[in-house]
Amino acid sequence: MKIWKFASLLLAMVLMLAACGSDETAKDKTNNAGEKQSQETGKTAEGQGPTYPMTISPTTASSSDRESGQTYNFEDVTFEKMPERMVVFDYGFLDTLDALGVEGVVGVPKDTALPAHLEKYAADEYASVGNLKEPLLEDIAELGPDVIFISGxxxxxxxxxxxxxxxxxxxxxxxxxxxxxxxASVDVAAKMFGKEKEAEEYTAKIDKALEEIKALAGNYETSLATMYNEGKLSGFAKNSRFGYMYDIYGFKPVTEDIEASSHGSNFGFEAILEFNPQVLFVIDRTAAIGGKSNIEADMENEIIKKTDAYKNKHIVYLDGPLWYLSGGGLQSELAKIEEVLAELK
Incomplete structure (x- = not known):
């Protein structure tokens, strides 16, 4: 009887050890499978980082060239893994990638003056891929990019x-x-590179600045956004390239009767005097494209000196490269608002 009890006890212990071993083996298999899945999706075991494959949609489905009348359609792109080598043509998107701390940019357009806050990309470690309107296709191909980001x-x-x-x-x-x-472009960068938290923090800064500029804009009854180009002026309405100064910033347009165009509607000095805005914004395109600008000498002529904007020192000269070339980025959009605030406070 004692022998039988001993044998039963021994058998129970063997079965218990076997069960423990099976359990550990199952855990190892589960952990290994989890690690493998994390590597395949681009998501870490802690749940951080973006999940791939990922399909990215363009910020807009098509783009039209107002001069030629040509329309270009853009497609969704599915990425199997996070891109590691990027060519970036859009300075606004480059600005956002830089703000979010994303690495992997290998080529940018350098034949056009880089905005001051993006000067680091002028270094030799970033290849030149042409200018904003003429990509160097062979040079881009040699870089072997995983993705090319473009704009209009x-x-x-x-x-x-x-x-x-x-x-x-x-x-x-x-x-x-x-x-x-x-x-939408910020959302693309944040999702592709797992920077949602950083993007939210930056957009919160922009939202706060917008509240401040909207309050400031309420102090003026009329305003006009213009662009200076080698002595000539263009005016912009609500539904135009710089219409966000009215729609988003809250400034009231001095007129709605301006033709919508990417470069604005021709606007003579006499027209400015006739409309007589309380605030006159002037974007220096000449400086943006590397020309010699005489903006203040040309603008502050005998006609403009009769306007309320001049008399009250409310002609606001805006940074050309910032406004004309690098808009649409986290840093540049915040810098635009801060520039206006600094000039009108």
Whole structure:
């Protein structure tokens, strides 16, 4: 009887040890499977980081060239993994990537003056891929990019760039819906590179600045956004390239009767005097494209000196590269608001 009890006890212990071993083996298999899945999706075991494959939509489905009348259509792009080598043509998107701390940019357009806050990309470690309107296709191909980010100026080269890599994503802003397409481009960067938290923190700063500028804008009854180009002026209405100064910032346009155009409607000095805005914004395109600007000498002529904007020192000269070239980025959009605040406070 004692022998039988001993044998039963021994058998129970063997079965218990076997069960423990099976349990540990199952845990190891589960952990290994989890690690493998994390690597395949691009998501860490702690749940951080973006999940791939990922499909990215363009910020707008199409872009039209007002001069040629040509319309370019853009497609969704599915990425199997996070891109590691990027060519970025849109300075606004480059600005956002930089603000979020995203690495992997290998090429940018350098034949056009880089905005001051993006000067680090002028270094030799970043290849030149042409200018904003003429990509160097062979040079881009040699870089072997995983993705090419473009905006409106490169739209005519969309199909040619897709021959280098199918991963060509349109991240530009739309004239008709500037602010929402800007936010959509931020969303693209945040999702692709797992920077949602950083993006939220930055957009919170912008929202706070917007509240301040809206309060400031309420102090003026009329305003006019213009662009200076080698002695000539263009005016912008609500539904135009810089219409967000009215729609988003809250300044009241001095007139609605301005033709919508990417470069504005021709606007003589006499017209400015006739409308007589309380605030006159002037974007220096000449400086933006590397020309010699005489903006203050040209603007402060005998006609303009009769306007309320001049008399009250409310002619606001805006940074050309910032406003004309690099808008649509987290840093640049905040800097624009801060520049206006600094000039009018």
């Amino acid at each position: 100026r490169q739209a005519p080269y969309y199909e040619q760039l897709k021959e280098i890599t199918p991963n060509v994503v349109f991240v530009g802003t739309s004239q008709d819906d500037y602010w929402n397409t800007f936010l």
